[in-house]
Amino acid sequence: MSATTPAGVKPGFRFTGWHMLAGVVTFFAVVIAVDVLFTVLALRTFPGQVSVTPYEDGLLYNQRIAQQRAQAALGWRAAATANAGVVTLTVQDAAGSPIRGLDIAARLERPATEAGRLTPKFIETAPGRYEAATGRIAGAWDLTAEASDTAGRRFVAERRLTWP
Template identity: 40%
Template sequence: MKGQITGRHVLIMVLGFFAVTITVNAVFITQAFRTFRGEDVPRSYMQGVAYNETLAAREAQAVLGWTAAADARLDGVDLVITDRAGEPVTGLMLAGRLRHPADANRDIVLSLVETEAGRYAAAYVAPPGSWRLVVETDGEGPPFTINRPLWLR
């Protein structure tokens, strides 16, 4: 009889269905682990334990009254830091990075140099998209941190 489905046909179809399903799942899981490892912040538990220190540093920064304006582009960033009176803040040693929101391996380290009084600049090449600008003083002088989202076009 032609076209009759036997037990062997059903077994082959069921095994084929599960083989395709398992193969697709294995490919997707492998790609997921290669592109995002999960925890993006190293030692997040210890950061939580030291949160009171973070709050104290934010309070010390608020007392300073410094403000920062950032002009970020695909090829660099200009950062202007002024005090409460609007005067430029000079002589800071700043360490920074452009953080990728999903993959720390794509972060870009910034070498910020003071180009004129209160104006700090760094050159880099970044692809367009969502980023986070993180800049902090290097430990000498008053604590100052900038952490703001950017959309580079």
């Protein structure tokens, strides 16, 4: 048997080392290109920064836990509703009685961004019922309300509100 081909017949495809090298290089080039694409897309949509002051936030963690325990012992409850142009906050004590005379500092912000943050001013319109004008807003907003009374007791309520 000879390794030569008869005259007029083309030799078939031969897989050589160069073909193998080209296949491996192509495979890894595609994998690297996809990884780079996904990394670029991920960094464009979320840069990784959750807080501007992460170290300080970590130091304040124990204070936040202590404040939440004190708030739970206080037994106050809050409910918030979104109406056209107004947000209403109702605050009750552990017995269900309305709490009067609270000083409420609040902020409304979008769930996904800090753009368009509002600081509504709450006014007591009935015992334990506080209202603030929001203007013409629509969509989902996160309300963070910090209420304090004359005795220095502090209550923080966070609610997601939705306007049509």
